[in-house]
Amino acid sequence: MRNVRGNDPTGDSRGDSRGPTISDRIAQTILALTARFLSGASVRWIDCQPDTCQRVYFANHTSHLDAVVIWSALPAAIRVLTRPVAAADYWTAGRVRRYLSGRVFNALLIDRKEIKVHRSPIDMMIREMGDRYSLILFPQGGRSMGPEVGEFKSGLYYLCKKRPDLECVPVYLDNMNRILPRGEVLPVPLLSRICFGPPLWLEAGEPKSQFLGRARQAVQRLKEA
């Protein structure tokens, strides 16, 4: 099995270190188009523009497709610099998922069951981002059943504490819970909506609960936009 779980000694979460080949690039384009078609997503940028600077896109989470749909909604030049953070147990099950997450959308896989103190996911994210990549993150942890935005876990805060320069861009996904709900395998191609909102930063000395509350509100505000 390829080392896609990020627990190999070199710390490289990708299965192999070669860069994307031409076939990977073609697969990326096809996957992005397929995701756009399946989700029927209309994309809105509200007080925010697509940019290649290092960002953390954080969104509400209702479906396994969420990460791919946000990734596909980004312009191609930004898409290659953006890596979704996804659950290792889902994305390493089976060859297709492993190929898609490893070679195509270049996911950063987190083992949800085995979080070790000295190899925390936050350290891995920071290492993998370098000074180049942006991340797509779902701070709720798991997927919620309905359209409500659940409580945020603290990962986003600790990430920003170590890298306060990162722009945190709130993203709201609408209707994805009906396209591929929890526990379903096959998607129903309804229409969805993706809103990117104005970026926020961790203020110096801002307490954890205040920052997470502010971030969660930013996503909720996009729901009404």
Next chain:
Amino acid sequence: MEPKTLILVGVVLILLAAATAAGQILRRRTALGLNPAALEAFGSRVRAWWLICAVVAGAFLVGKVATVVVIGLISFWALREFITLTPTRPGDHRALFWVFVLCTPLQYVLVGMGEEQYGLYSILIPVYAFLFIPARIAMAGDYKRFLERAAKIQAGLLICVYCFSYAAALLTLDLGENADPDANERLLFFFVVIVQLSDVLQYAWSKLPTKHVIVPTISPTKTWEGLIGGTVSAALVGAALAWATPFEQWWMAAVMSTVIALMGFAGSLTMSAIKRDRGVRDYGTLVEGHGGALDRIDSICFAAPVFFHLTRYYLTLVG
């Protein structure tokens, strides 16, 4: 291509150009004090009309199969809009999957196969899908608001897929041995021109100074003046285009055009009622800057099956 076909396409292009020009001139004449919002609405109707006519005119160039595919894709998109704005529950997921992945494509494949599949495509959704949907939802075990949920999915499939597919079925209708090779394409073109024209004309006539609104609670823009004026004008245009249709008498073309205009009115009124209930202005609100597909085809959805079956009945009487 038949000379008749070329003349029909030419006439429609002139009509469209005239409508576009009229809209532009009225917009410049600010001195007339016309409502800019009303002019904008007129303009968007004319633009949609250009687009739909271009799709149908494509049938002459690229062939029947490609046109059935395009109509099928529009239908698929309209169904997405319908179900997206209709609340469903997780228990409906599997039923919806088959509705989108099996029923919709299969209907258009059967329609594309032509007259010999009429016996199947005319009942596929009203019989098989109609019974399958509630049964599959029941299998999922969620009985909350059961009848309402089943009925919503059935209605969406019937309106957006079954009814709309009769527009494509006009291309494969058997018009008899004397029909020339373009006759089916001309029939579809005639139908679409009358639907869209009656839509624009009803809107234009409703701008008369006297206004008797038909259903104020649902659509404040639909007036008796618009309905009667639009239907009569559509019937006159239909009679004038009778030479391009399989109808041998000019008055038969006029009667068919009247039916198309009335059904078109019924379709757009019904869809407005659904939109009112859901609290949206149009089905396209999800897609920024575009009118929804369903807003553009609502009159076709109601007019197509009735026009198809009346034409088919007429042909069996004549032939």
